[in-house]
Amino acid sequence: MATSTDLRVSWSAVPARFRARGLRWTPQRRAVVEVLSETDGHITGAELVERCRARDAQTIPSTVYRTLxxxxxxxxxxxxxxxxxREEYHVGAGPEHGHLYCATCGGSWEISDAAAERIVATLAETDGFEVDLSHVTVVGRCRACDAGA
Amino acid sequence: MATSTDLRVSWSAVPARFRARGLRWTPQRRAVVEVLSETDGHITGAELVERCRARDAQTIPSTVYRTLxxxxxxxxxxxxxxxxxREEYHVGAGPEHGHLYCATCGGSWEISDAAAERIVATLAETDGFEVDLSHVTVVGRCRACDAGA
DNA sequence: GCCGCTACTGCAATATCTTGCAATAACATC
DNA sequence: GATGTTATTGCAAGATATTGCAGTAGCGGC
Structure with missing residues (x-):
């Protein structure tokens, strides 16, 4: 799977990328990166802290957030x-996308490319506003919950 | 101004509305309601707490949040x-609307009705998703900051 | 006014996330 | 390996917001 391979290569290069920037590579940062390398899609800051603590109970939350x-x-x-x-981190360097969140069932999905394009175009046109999709979470009700109403 | 009048009438009726619901009318709730009655548009939970503390330094944050x-x-x-x-409260019972927020200058605006309609229609069509506009904040860059780039 | 019921408050604890500061450790250089 | 520089960490404090519990007070009824 090209996507997995791509991400895996990317994570193994992280130590070198840190050093190239004059940043230090520490055990704490390694732990965060390892958890992230096993994470698909999204993860909240708090959950990441939990995962790191599962590996090492001495994990300090502020260090995790700083690493993020x-x-x-x-x-x-x-x-x-x-x-x-709450803070939510999208893992990996894929294309920007926004999210839909159903307040009824708690499910969430990515906004389809077609819809995203339309939304971006609309706001550019009506308000001259350039949308940052990665920061867009649209709350509402999903098709399934609507149907069940 | 019709809007102010409308809001003022609404706030003065709050004690009665509380009682009608079997709820108590307390000095703390009065303070919150008075600050809100002087507030236009939006206010964060934290700012409301600050405003109430400006009136009475003994104000307890949890009470304010519960009142909200x-x-x-x-x-x-x-x-x-x-x-x-962060929590942001829209004051008053006006029509639902979403917000635009410019990450560059920190300014924020309401999404225009035309754009809102288009966004709502788009998501209904592409994803069968019913948008709750009051919970939509679109982050990006405003026209002015775009022009200044 | 007094009494009783119970909604509400203050307090304390907690969760999530941020930040300043002093001590520690990563790491380049010799 | 030793040394020096300084990025990073842990700690403590702080901001925002939530929640359980015991004591308080709003308020209806008499």
Whole structure:
């Protein structure tokens, strides 16, 4: 699977990328990166802390959050806010996409490319606004919950 | 101004509405309601706490947040999340609207009715998703910042 | 006014996330 | 390996927001 391969190669290069930037490679950062390399899609800051603690109970939350900040500067994760306002990190450097969140069932999905394009175009046209999709979470009700109403 | 009049009438009726629901009318709730009655548009939970503390330094944050929860149940405020994920309350019972937030200058605006309609229609069509506009904050870059780039 | 019921508050604890500071450790150089 | 520089960590404090519990107070009824 090309996607998995691509991500795997990317994570193994992380130590070198850190050093190239004059940043240090530490055991704590390694742990965060290992958890992320096993993570698909999205993860909340709090969940990442939990996962790291599962590996090493001495994990300090502030260190994890700081590592996430650095990884975001390197473009390896991208932060946004979930429907409840909490930090949510999109793992990997895939194309920007927004999310739909159903307040009824709690499910979430990526906004389809077609819809995203239309939304972006609409706001550019009506408001001259350039949308940052990675920070867009649209709350509402999904088809299934609508049907069940 | 019709809008101010309308809001003013609404706030003065709040104590009665509370009682009609079997809820108590307390000095703390009065303080919150007074601050809200002087508030136009939106306010964060934290700022409301600050405003109440300006009136009475003994104000307890948890009481303020709980009052906001009750007011939301009564439909007098509506909560959403700002671009940074924090709680933001829309004051008054006006029509649902979403927001645009410029990450560059920090400015925010309501999404125009025309754009909102298009976005809602798009997501209904492509994903069968029913949007809850009050919970939509689109992050990006405004026209002015785009022009200045 | 008094009494009783119970909604509500303050307090304390907690979760999530941020940040300053002093000590530690990564790592380049010799 | 030793040394020096400084990025990074752990700790403590802080901001925002939530929640359980015991004591308080709003308020209806008498």
């Amino acid at each position: 900040d650095v990884l975001e500067e390197l473009g390896l994760v991208r932060h946004g806010h979930g429907a409840d306002g | 929860d009750v007011l939301e149940e009564l439909g007098l405020v509506r909560h959403g999340h700002g671009a940074d994920g």
